Amino acid sequence: MNITLVPGGNPGPYTGAGNNTYLISGKTPTLLDAATGESSHLVALAEALAGQPLGQVLVSHAHQDHVDGCGSIAARWPITCFGKMLWPERDCLQSVDFFPISDGDLIPAGDGMLRVVHTPGHAPDHLCFLDETTGTLFSADLVVQGSSVVIPNSHGGSLAQYLASLRLVLDIAPHRMLPAHGQAIDSPSEVISTYLEHRLQREAQIIELVRVGVGWPDALVKRLYPGIRPELKPMARESVLAHLVKLQEEGRARDDGECWVLT
Ligand SMILES: [Zn+2]
Structure with a gap:
C-alpha cells in the first residue's frame, strides 16, 4: 500500500502534536480520518493527492479530532464519499x-483492500482498518505509544469493551500499527501487552484505595495522577470512573451514594 502521513495540524492537550491522517494512493484514493479541517491539513492533503481526486474518507470514530474536518474536505473535494460506523447522536453534528x-x-x-475491525471501548463506534497483505493496522485511538488512552465513561466509553478490543487486536497480531496520534508502532504485541498490564495495575491500585476508604472519584484522581495538569483532570476522572463501572459490572464494587465501596 502506498501510504502518506498527512498531519492534521491540530496540536493540543488531547491531540499531542496533532492528529495523523493517512492517504492511501492508487485506484481508490482513500483518506483515513478527517482531522479538524485546519487549512494546513487541506494544503498537505492536496499536495499528497497531486491532482488525483479523493475517492473516500473512512472515519475511525466520531470524536471531534477525527471527524470535524469532513465538512471542509467535502467543500474542497465535492465528490468524496465519507464512511464510518454509525453513531447517530454524534454523526448528526456533521454536515x-x-x-x-x-x-x-x-x-x-x-490498490488494495482494508478489513474493518470494530474495536469499541474508547468510543462505541471505534474502528481499526487492517491491510491484510502487509499486516498494517490503522489503529486510530486504540493505543498511543508513550501515553494511555482515555476511556470517556460518561460519553460512550467502556473499559470492559476496551480491554476486549485490545485482546482482539493482540490475536490479529498486526506487524505494525499506524495510530491517529504519535509515532508508528513497530512492535504492536509488545505495546498492547504493556497496555493490558497497565490497566490491570491501575485496577489493582483502585481496588486497594477503595478498600481503605478512598472511594470518591476526585480523591482517586488526586492519588492516582499526582501533579496532573488541571485541563486534563476531567478526562482522568472519566478514566477512574470507567474502572469503577467495570468493577461494578463484575459485581466487585458499587456506588454507595457519592462514594464507591467494594462488595
Ligand atoms: Zn478519540
Whole structure:
C-alpha cells in the first residue's frame, strides 16, 4: 500500500502534536480520518493527492479530532464519499452524510483492500482498518505509544469493551500499527501487552484505595495522577470512573451514594 502521513495540524492537550491522517494512493484514493479541517491539513492533503481526486474518507470514530474536518474536505473535494460506523447522536453534528461500515467489511482502498475491525471501548463506534497483505493496522485511538488512552465513561466509553478490543487486536497480531496520534508502532504485541498490564495495575491500585476508604472519584484522581495538569483532570476522572463501572459490572464494587465501596 502506498501510504502518506498527512498531519492534521491540530496540536493540543488531547491531540499531542496533532492528529495523523493517512492517504492511501492508487485506484481508490482513500483518506483515513478527517482531522479538524485546519487549512494546513487541506494544503498537505492536496499536495499528497497531486491532482488525483479523493475517492473516500473512512472515519475511525466520531470524536471531534477525527471527524470535524469532513465538512471542509467535502467543500474542497465535492465528490468524496465519507464512511464510518454509525453513531447517530454524534454523526448528526456533521454536515456530511456517512455511508455505514461495519465489522468485517472489506473496503477497496488505494490498490488494495482494508478489513474493518470494530474495536469499541474508547468510543462505541471505534474502528481499526487492517491491510491484510502487509499486516498494517490503522489503529486510530486504540493505543498511543508513550501515553494511555482515555476511556470517556460518561460519553460512550467502556473499559470492559476496551480491554476486549485490545485482546482482539493482540490475536490479529498486526506487524505494525499506524495510530491517529504519535509515532508508528513497530512492535504492536509488545505495546498492547504493556497496555493490558497497565490497566490491570491501575485496577489493582483502585481496588486497594477503595478498600481503605478512598472511594470518591476526585480523591482517586488526586492519588492516582499526582501533579496532573488541571485541563486534563476531567478526562482522568472519566478514566477512574470507567474502572469503577467495570468493577461494578463484575459485581466487585458499587456506588454507595457519592462514594464507591467494594462488595
Ligand atoms: Zn478519540
